[in-house]
Amino acid sequence: MNTERKLKVALLGCGSVGSEVARIMTTHADDLAARIGAPVELVGVAVRRTGRPRPGIPGDLLTTDATALVKRGDIDVVIEVIGGVEPARGLITTAFEHGASVVTANKALLAEDGPALYAAAEQHGADLYYEAAVAGAIPLVRPLRESLAGDRVNRVLGIVNGTTNFILDKMDTSGAGYAEALEEATALGYAEADPTADVEGFDAAAKAAILAGLAFHTRVRLDDVHREGITEVSASDMASAREMGCTVKLLAICERSADGTSVTARVHPAMIPLAHPLASVHGAYNAVFVEATAAGQLMFYGPGAGGSPTASAVLGDLVAVGRHKLNGTRGPGESAYAQLQVAPMGDAVTRYHISLDVADKPGVLAQVATIFAGHDVSIDTVRQQGKDGEASLVVVTHRAPDSALRAVVGELRKLDTVRDVASIMRVEGE
């Protein structure tokens, strides 16, 4: 151990994650020092307000001037847990310019501007690590970036947002509607006062962009990710899912096309069979499947958010980056050499579950079936229930391009005999 040399760390942000990071840096100082090879010294903590008491953090470390902190020039590692695009982006760039490596949990920024951050890290010979940005404490970034580096990943499929999983799980187990389940999630602290980023799928889409980039060695931006949230999922969707032996989850799905030349990334609610391991991921937990050519199917499961789990991921990165600093080396940088085409949602291959309210008269099923056939969409099952001159028709398709499925739905809507397309939901995990 090098006791002369100290690893100087600056912390940007001291909320639920930052305060845990600072706490563990103190309580586990000996372990961290032994694992890094030198003692860690927290030299500054940038916060919005210095007045508040911060148990365990000496008052003289607090500063509201984050820019001055990252410009000190003697910082080895900057830990950024502020979140959001600015001022985080500017601070991280400044940190690289002043010789620091960066550990961040900032999925929004990485999905928005990852390549520029990587380029800045590269230019200044620094590390950019971000295990905490996806799925909290679950080691997922490092396995994709390093463990599977000798394999070909074909698919990443997972639950990467705890808030929406809590809400959907609640709806499934209690029969509650979306609004009621959201209310409970907010009351219990699982949803923020403004839940938009979670329930509209922005958070999951940012993670999907990051995962797709790592999995396919291709730049995937937030805008490339097809995104649908859970606000339209109804109690009756849940009930239909149950009837099919399924439940509804908000899934992030990153896939390589069958011919290997393009990829798609998407986030949307989907039915998955109850027997699928993702169906038993409850509450705010996350779980991600990774399918690779040689490795087969792997699953990673754990707490997807929260101060402590996220701090664990941050500190794991701190150890790696700290070792590199001491040895004058770097870990892997951006890997985007494959430059696969990022295809639009229409190219994604999936299955649909469609509920139609139709007139209860002969020939309707034939009309409907003709439309599916006209777009080469093969029907798996049809369930027809009639009462009082009205009937409902539930169609589940085989796998087909999303564009074909959407075209089918467009034509169904124009049929006189179709009163309403009551619900459309994708079916995954089979």
Add this chain to the structure above:
Amino acid sequence: MNTERKLKVALLGCGSVGSEVARIMTTHADDLAARIGAPVELVGVAVRRTGRPRPGIPGDLLTTDATALVKRGDIDVVIEVIGGVEPARGLITTAFEHGASVVTANKALLAEDGPALYAAAEQHGADLYYEAAVAGAIPLVRPLRESLAGDRVNRVLGIVNGTTNFILDKMDTSGAGYAEALEEATALGYAEADPTADVEGFDAAAKAAILAGLAFHTRVRLDDVHREGITEVSASDMASAREMGCTVKLLAICERSADGTSVTARVHPAMIPLAHPLASVHGAYNAVFVEATAAGQLMFYGPGAGGSPTASAVLGDLVAVGRHKLNGTRGPGESAYAQLQVAPMGDAVTRYHISLDVADKPGVLAQVATIFAGHDVSIDTVRQQGKDGEASLVVVTHRAPDSALRAVVGELRKLDTVRDVASIMRVEGE
């Protein structure tokens, strides 16, 4: 990319894993080159017999002189997939002495002699990587060694041997006895002709030693691991487990003691509740839970063995070690600074499920309960069933040190009213 410089690789062993490694090195050559930063060149493959056809491997690369191959002096990375202690140990040591880094899948050797190998790597500035040694393609070594390096791991609990999981799963689902299930496993290629290493728990114990070492930053040898195989598990044990809402799995369990100063590592069959995620790990799959102070409970799941999955892990390590070679750096070495005491099995805290055949007369339960109380072992449930002057008594205890539980069983055996201790099994995962 550095196209002048080639990464020279020697492969020791060309069985199911080695041939997959060689095949993927050829088919994915461009990907590997892009990820490492230089093309990979396979310069030699050491085999026992050169006569056999090896599709995809040029005949002039084959050699029976493994020692000469690792002594060439121009090898960057030696991949060892021969298995067993010798000659693998000598070859790896020689490889380090001649400037190569080593990627190995050899759990037996690492559990037997890990510290000496680490020391040799250290001395020669080389890497020793072994993701493939534990749980096949499942990234587990790297997450423990790196992702959780900023956290405190308290427990590792998992199914790490596919052969025994296949056999126990078969017994559970079909009601077959051990011998019949083993026969089927052998016929299907899941068990080797001599299944001793698997069914007696040696393979799982080696993995437990490796996992405990990584989790607790403490040297744990194979001899430190308490080991019981599955050969004594009977169809009636399976039936008892079912009655309790459990199944039987061969578990590897590495635990830090409550006071944090010592660790235990053990492999034995145990009952776990059907609701526990490990209960639904079927066939030859592996799954490992890791519990850490900050991260909480994580699970890793995937194929635990087989040529392709193991090759995936080997090649992931090859990419990491190759990058280090090109950059003149090294990854993490041995981390055994914590030097925790490795406590004997008697100190492990667990629960027992004990079936007794007893005389069906008043006072027997009181006698039995007195013995448990005398060793401070608290009883959770007792189920008593009598017929024809005989009765069976099934006792499930609360958590207690294994030594106390063993002492209880010893005294129960001496009671006149206890005809037989029909079965004893630990209960985990609650």
